[in-house]
Amino acid sequence: MHVTIxxxxxxxxxxxxxxxxxxxxxxxxxxxxxxxxxxxxxxxGAWLGSIDISIKKAKTACSFGMNSGQIGExxxxxxxxxxxxxxxxxxxxxxxxxxxxxSEGVLIGAIGVSGSSVENxxxxxxxxxxxxxxxxxxxxxxxx
Amino acid sequence: MHVTIxxxxxxxxxxxxxxxxxxxxxxxxxxxxxxxxxxxxxxxGAWLGSIDISIKKAKTACSFGMNSGQIGExxxxxxxxxxxxxxxxxxxxxxxxxxxxxSEGVLIGAIGVSGSSVENxxxxxxxxxxxxxxxxxxxxxxxx
Amino acid sequence: MHVTIxxxxxxxxxxxxxxxxxxxxxxxxxxxxxxxxxxxxxxxGAWLGSIDISIKKAKTACSFGMNSGQIGExxxxxxxxxxxxxxxxxxxxxxxxxxxxxSEGVLIGAIGVSGSSVENxxxxxxxxxxxxxxxxxxxxxxxx
Amino acid sequence: MHVTIxxxxxxxxxxxxxxxxxxxxxxxxxxxxxxxxxxxxxxxGAWLGSIDISIKKAKTACSFGMNSGQIGExxxxxxxxxxxxxxxxxxxxxxxxxxxxxSEGVLIGAIGVSGSSVENxxxxxxxxxxxxxxxxxxxxxxxx
Numbered sequence: 001m002h003v004t005i006x007x008x009x010x011x012x013x014x015x016x017x018x019x020x021x022x023x024x025x026x027x028x029x030x031x032x033x034x035x036x037x038x039x040x041x042x043x044x045g046a047w048l049g050s051i052d053i054s055i056k057k058a059k060t061a062c063s064f065g066m067n068s069g070q071i072g073e074x075x076x077x078x079x080x081x082x083x084x085x086x087x088x089x090x091x092x093x094x095x096x097x098x099x100x101x102x103s104e105g106v107l108i109g110a111i112g113v114s115g116s117s118v119e120n121x122x123x124x125x126x127x128x129x130x131x132x133x134x135x136x137x138x139x140x141x142x143x144x
Numbered sequence: 145m146h147v148t149i150x151x152x153x154x155x156x157x158x159x160x161x162x163x164x165x166x167x168x169x170x171x172x173x174x175x176x177x178x179x180x181x182x183x184x185x186x187x188x189g190a191w192l193g194s195i196d197i198s199i200k201k202a203k204t205a206c207s208f209g210m211n212s213g214q215i216g217e218x219x220x221x222x223x224x225x226x227x228x229x230x231x232x233x234x235x236x237x238x239x240x241x242x243x244x245x246x247s248e249g250v251l252i253g254a255i256g257v258s259g260s261s262v263e264n265x266x267x268x269x270x271x272x273x274x275x276x277x278x279x280x281x282x283x284x285x286x287x288x
Numbered sequence: 289m290h291v292t293i294x295x296x297x298x299x300x301x302x303x304x305x306x307x308x309x310x311x312x313x314x315x316x317x318x319x320x321x322x323x324x325x326x327x328x329x330x331x332x333g334a335w336l337g338s339i340d341i342s343i344k345k346a347k348t349a350c351s352f353g354m355n356s357g358q359i360g361e362x363x364x365x366x367x368x369x370x371x372x373x374x375x376x377x378x379x380x381x382x383x384x385x386x387x388x389x390x391s392e393g394v395l396i397g398a399i400g401v402s403g404s405s406v407e408n409x410x411x412x413x414x415x416x417x418x419x420x421x422x423x424x425x426x427x428x429x430x431x432x
Numbered sequence: 433m434h435v436t437i438x439x440x441x442x443x444x445x446x447x448x449x450x451x452x453x454x455x456x457x458x459x460x461x462x463x464x465x466x467x468x469x470x471x472x473x474x475x476x477g478a479w480l481g482s483i484d485i486s487i488k489k490a491k492t493a494c495s496f497g498m499n500s501g502q503i504g505e506x507x508x509x510x511x512x513x514x515x516x517x518x519x520x521x522x523x524x525x526x527x528x529x530x531x532x533x534x535s536e537g538v539l540i541g542a543i544g545v546s547g548s549s550v551e552n553x554x555x556x557x558x559x560x561x562x563x564x565x566x567x568x569x570x571x572x573x574x575x576x
Binding site for chain 1 (some may be wrong): 148149153178180181182183184185186187188192195
C-alpha cells in the first residue's frame, strides 16, 4: 500500500501551514512505502541543503519504520548502530522524519522535514503526518 | 531570480491537468534557476523510473538554458556533444525538459516531465511552463 | 502489493532449473514492486559482472512496467529515449528483465537474469516469471 | 576458494530458521571470498533499510577477515580506525557480519545479517555461518 497523491498533498499543506505558523521555511518530502519520492515542496527562502536532508529523513523513517531521531539515539559513538548512516546512500538520523501508517496499521510512506532546528523540523513533520496517519507506529508496520 | 513556490505550484497544477486530459500519469519536477528542486509531484500510478528522469530533465534544461531535447539532437553518435549525458551526475537529453523564463527574459528555473511518450512528456511540460514563462528562451537567459 | 519470499524463491528455482537445462550459469534477481531486492542467487561459475546487471535488469523492468529489452529498442541512437540508461543510477536496457504481474493485473515485482547471451537471459527470466506471473503486462500495472 | 551456492543456501536456511525461532525478520546476505554477492534473501516484512546493511556487513567481514563488530570497536572516536567506514563505498562496522572459513582455514566468504537488534543480528549470522564454517577465524585466513 502506498500513500496517494491526495494524501501526500494534504500532508504537505498541513506541514506548510505549521511551518508558517512558527515562522520557519522548510523543505518537506513525502515518500511512498517503498521509499520513493511522491511529493516535495521547498518553501521560498528555505535552505538549499535541506532538499536532500528532507528526502533522506523521509527515506530513513520509511526504511526502518521508526522516527529518524530514534535511529540517531542508537547510532551515537559507542552505541549499537554507530555508523549506520553510511548505508543506503546516506541516512539522516536526527529528528524530522516520521513514518505514515494507515488505519489498518500498515506503513504507507513517510514524511521528512528540514529547514530549522530539529525541534521545529519534528514539529512540522508531525503536523503533516497526523492528517493522514494514525498516532503510533505499530510493532509490525509492514505487510507483504 | 528564482521561481517562487506559488509559480511552481501553478505550473504543477497546469501540467497535471494536461496530463489528465491526455490520459497519462506523469512525474513533474520544477527546479529553480540554480537547478535545485523546488516542487515535485508523482501522479498516482506513474512509473517509478520517471521520478529521477523528470528531475534530470528539469536540471538539464536549466543547466544549459535550452530544451532537453535540443541537447539530445547534439549528443547523438558523431554529434558535437556526444557523451554529454555523462556530466553533471547524469543528464537526460530527450524531450520533456523546458527552461522557465520570466517577463524580463531571465531564466528563473525549469520544468521536467516524464511518464509517457516523449511527445506527451513535452506537451505536458509546455502546459506547465506556459503559465509562468514567456514563450521563447532568449539568447542570453542568464543574469548574474 | 509485493512479491512474497515464497513466490520469489519459486521463481528463482524455476529459473535456475531452466538455466541448468540450457547449460548456462546465471545471476538471478527478484525485486519487489518498489524495485527493492527481495531474493538473489548467483550460480556457481556465473560471471561476477552479471551480479549488478541482473539486479539492474529487474529494477529497470519494475521501474517502467515493461521488459528491459523494450526500453532498449527505444533508446538506440536517434531513438526517442536515447540516453535513458543514465537515469536511476544506471538502467540495463537489453533483454533479461521482466515484470511480475499478479492475477489481478497488479505489478508485484520483477525478475532480472544475466550470465549468457541475451536470448538465454530472456529465456531463463521467462521461466522464472511464468511460475508466479500472469502472461502479459496490462496497460495499467500499478495500483496505489 | 569460494563458498558454493549449495553452501550459501544451507547458511541462508539455517539463518532464516534461527530468525523465525527468535521471532525476527531479517535480510541475510552471503558473499564469496572476493566480497561479491552470492545469495541474498529478505524475509517478508523485513526492513527495507536492512537490504544494504546486510550486504555491507558481509562485505566488511570479508574485506578484513574479522567480524564486522570488531572493526566497530576500533573505529570509535579516538580509536585507531576512526572513519574507516568511509572506505570501500561504505562499511558497516557493528555486529552481524561474520567471515566464513573452510576446514582448511581458508576464507571462502562471509555472511551479513540485518533486521533487529545487533545482538539478534549477530545470533542469526552465527547460526548461518556455523553450518558451513569452522569455529574461529585463523590469524591468516587468506590464501592467494
